[in-house]
Structure formats: structure tokens, C-alpha cells
Amino acid sequence: MMRLTVKGLFAALVLCCVLTVGGAAWAAQPLKIGTINLQYILANSKVAGAAQSQLKAKADELQANVQKEQDKYDALKNEIEKKKTVWSQDVLQEKVRDLQKIEEFGKIVSRDANFEMKNQEKKLMGPILNELRMVIEEYGKREGFTLIMDNTANGARSGILYVDATLDVSAKILAELDTRLKKK
Numbered sequence: 001m002m003r004l005t006v007k008g009l010f011a012a013l014v015l016c017c018v019l020t021v022g023g024a025a026w027a028a029q030p031l032k033i034g035t036i037n038l039q040y041i042l043a044n045s046k047v048a049g050a051a052q053s054q055l056k057a058k059a060d061e062l063q064a065n066v067q068k069e070q071d072k073y074d075a076l077k078n079e080i081e082k083k084k085t086v087w088s089q090d091v092l093q094e095k096v097r098d099l100q101k102i103e104e105f106g107k108i109v110s111r112d113a114n115f116e117m118k119n120q121e122k123k124l125m126g127p128i129l130n131e132l133r134m135v136i137e138e139y140g141k142r143e144g145f146t147l148i149m150d151n152t153a154n155g156a157r158s159g160i161l162y163v164d165a166t167l168d169v170s171a172k173i174l175a176e177l178d179t180r181l182k183k184k
Contacts, residue, residue, distance in 0.1 A: 032144055034169045035151040035160065036136065041174045042128075047181035051124040058120050062113035069106035076102060128181065135176045139169070 042048045076099050084092055140148045148169065151160050 029144075029146075031146050033167060034140070034143075034145050034148045035163050035167050036148060036173055037152050037168065037170045038132075038150050039152045040170050041132065041177065044174055045128070045181070046178050048125070048128050048177075051128060054124055055117070055120055059117060062116060066106070066110050066113055069102065069109050073099065073102045073106055128177075131180055131184075132173070132177055135180060136173055139173060139176060143169075 042052070076095065080092070080095050080099060087095070136148055139145075149160060151163055151168070
């Protein structure tokens with residue numbers, strides 16, 4: 001039995017409302033629906049690919065910093081486990097405090113890395129996604145589309161249960177996006 005997700009149900013309701021409410025307005029004009037695969041577009045766009053490469057390099061750099069702190073924590077934790085029986089209580093307490101400090105600093109480094117990655121994503125991908133939105137909108141208007149939907153998941157997870165492959169305009173959107181981004 002097929003399970004509908006909330007997203008899928010919402011997409012179906014929106015489509016029904018659009019078709020019902022706009023029926024009179026579209027009576028003179030045929031209904032034209034298209035789909036795109038955003039994941040395909042972003043993965044194959046030269047400019048988006050370059051931005052994603054920069055993001056990956058930054059993520060690797062930040063992950064190395066986080067891993068360095070994790071390694072310090074693991075090394076001290078292992079040392080404590082091995083030597084706790086031979087250390088005095090004072091030395092053991094000092095090492096446990098050091099371990100807690102490293103743990104807290106590691107959390108700060110991790111939180112800072114996440115914050116920095118989000119900022120980098122906004123900085124690098126934000127303009128590309130804005131441009132993509134404008135390309136889709138302009139393409140849809142120019143080509144007379146009534147509706148263009150994202151079918152990235154190719155099935156129920158996208159809210160679209162079936163779509164004819166000939167309705168996919170991803171390659172055309174990708175070509176226009178790259179052309180526009182090269183000019184900027």
C-alpha cells in the first residue's frame with residue numbers, strides 16, 4: 001500500500017487548488033506543466049560545481065580542525081584510562097579537568113565550524129540559488145508554463161507520484177543558468 005507523506009499530500013492539494021481556482025483563467029490557455037531536478041541542475045552547473053568545490057575544501061579544512069581537537073580528547077581520555085590507577089588523586093583530578101576543558105573547547109570549535117560553513121554556503125550558493133530561481137521564473141513565463149515543480153526525488157518523496165519524463169526541463173534550465181552565471 002502506498003503511503004503519502006505530508007509533503008506529498010500538500011503538493012497534491014496545492015495542485016488541486018491551482019487547477020480548480022485557476023480553471024477559468026486557464027480556459028483560454030492550455031495547461032502546461034514542467035518539472036525540474038534541482039539536484040541535477042546544481043550538480044551539473046559549472047558555476048555551482050566550482051562553488052561546491054570551494055565549500056568542500058572549506059569543510060575539509062574545518063573538519064581537520066575539529067578532528068585535531070577530537071584526537072587530543074581521545075588521547076587524553078586513553079591516557080587517563082591507562083594511568084588512573086597509578087596517578088595520585090590530585091594528578092587524576094587535574095587530568096580530568098584538562099579533559100573537560102578539551103571537550104568544551106572541542107564543542108566551541110565544532111559550533112564555530114558549523115557557523116562558518118553555513119555562512120560560506122550562504123555566501124557562495126545564495127547568489128546561485130537566487131539566479132536559479134529567476135531563471136526558472138523567466139523560463140516558465142517565456143515558454144508559457146502554468147506550473148514548474150521540483151521532482152528531485154523522482155517519486156513520492158518529492159510529492160510527485162508520477163510524471164512523464166518529457167515534462168522535465170532541467171537541461172534547458174541548467175543551460176540558461178550557466179549562461180547567465182558566466183556573464184556575471
